[in-house]
Amino acid sequence: MWLIANIIDLFLRTFTGFLSASVVTLQLTVVGLLVGATLGIIFALFKVSNSKVLQTIAGFYITIVRGTPLIVQISFLYFGISSFIVLSGFWAGAIALGVHTGAYVAETFRGAIQSIDKGQLEASKSLGMTTKQSMQRIIFPQAFKISLPALGNQFIILLKDSSLVYVIGVAEIYSLANMEAAQSFQQFESFFVAGLYYLVLVILFSYIFKMMEKRMDVDKRTEVN
Numbered sequence: 001m002w003l004i005a006n007i008i009d010l011f012l013r014t015f016t017g018f019l020s021a022s023v024v025t026l027q028l029t030v031v032g033l034l035v036g037a038t039l040g041i042i043f044a045l046f047k048v049s050n051s052k053v054l055q056t057i058a059g060f061y062i063t064i065v066r067g068t069p070l071i072v073q074i075s076f077l078y079f080g081i082s083s084f085i086v087l088s089g090f091w092a093g094a095i096a097l098g099v100h101t102g103a104y105v106a107e108t109f110r111g112a113i114q115s116i117d118k119g120q121l122e123a124s125k126s127l128g129m130t131t132k133q134s135m136q137r138i139i140f141p142q143a144f145k146i147s148l149p150a151l152g153n154q155f156i157i158l159l160k161d162s163s164l165v166y167v168i169g170v171a172e173i174y175s176l177a178n179m180e181a182a183q184s185f186q187q188f189e190s191f192f193v194a195g196l197y198y199l200v201l202v203i204l205f206s207y208i209f210k211m212m213e214k215r216m217d218v219d220k221r222t223e224v225n
Contacts, residue, residue, distance in 0.1 A: 010180070040109050062106055090170050
């Protein structure tokens with residue numbers, strides 16, 4: 001019982017701090033997903049283009065990013081590039097999360113685009129649309145719908161991976177739990193409470209993405225892994 005009492009006491013005592021840290025975690029996740037989605041679309045288009053140069057650039061990016069740990073990428077961006085460009089810990093962490101996510105989103109979009117019947121592109125061109133118009137009006141809306149379940153999963157992964165930015169001093173949930181554990185010597189209680197915050201956020205956003213899929217009537221059989 002004393003352990004439960006300690007957890008409740010710590011939860012109430014740190015509620016304001018963890019609430020602020022949760023906002024920072026969400027900001028990191030949203031910015032990371034926006035950067036990742038932008039890079040993902042660009043490199044997915046490179047991958048499906050007829051240009052060998054663009055395919056090679058996209059393949060190089062995806063291989064490097066997927067082949068190195070996220071914590072190394074965060075440290076590299078913050079301690080490496082920040083030597084030349086003034087970059088706060090938050091923006092260095094958010095951009096690193098976005099670059100990392102972009103490599104996975106690129107493969108998701110590439111699979112979604114290639115799963116759409118090529119006849120649709122040819123049909124749209126026969127109606128007088130340019131390639132750009134066909135992609136914007138015909139291909140992208142379908143690719144986004146197909147990609148939505150995978151993007152939801154990527155958002156959840158990104159939310160949990162955001163804990164790694166504690167290495168560059170960003171005050172998100174895990175960072176706060178680490179500081180609280182060091183100050184109060186209540187390691188178990190601190191990380192237990194931090195886990196609760198992550199769990200609540202994951203359940204909340206899993207529900208939101210499920211509702212979005214339901215609203216868009218996403219067919220689970222089209223999910224791209």
